[in-house]
Amino acid sequence: MLEQILPVKWIERKSWFAFVLGITYAVLGILSALILFPKEVGLAAVAFTSLLSLPSLNKLLTLETEQAARDNIQRLYLNKWS
Numbered sequence: 544m545l546e547q548i549l550p551v552k553w554i555e556r557k558s559w560f561a562f563v564l565g566i567t568y569a570v571l572g573i574l575s576a577l578i579l580f581p582k583e584v585g586l587a588a589v590a591f592t593s594l595l596s597l598p599s600l601n602k603l604l605t606l607e608t609e610q611a612a613r614d615n616i617q618r619l620y621l622n623k624w625s
Contacts, residue, residue: 549564551599551602551603551606552606554599554603555603555606564599565596568592568595568596568599569588569592571591571592571595572588572589572590572591572592572593572594572595573588573591573592575587575591576588576590576591
């Protein structure tokens, strides 16, 4: 949802914004659970919050994996030719 608007590297660098983004997702998940399942809010709120945060987490984990792969290639190159 919001991950399409905000660049992933910006979210990674500004940890306070990632915290605010998480709180926003939690509030949206709780509100949608209250509207759809007023008698059983707890489990639905956790499910909706998880669904909202999955795309952002996926993009952040992809970025971290790419950075780790680049670092490993650089380390391998430096160890072989140094």
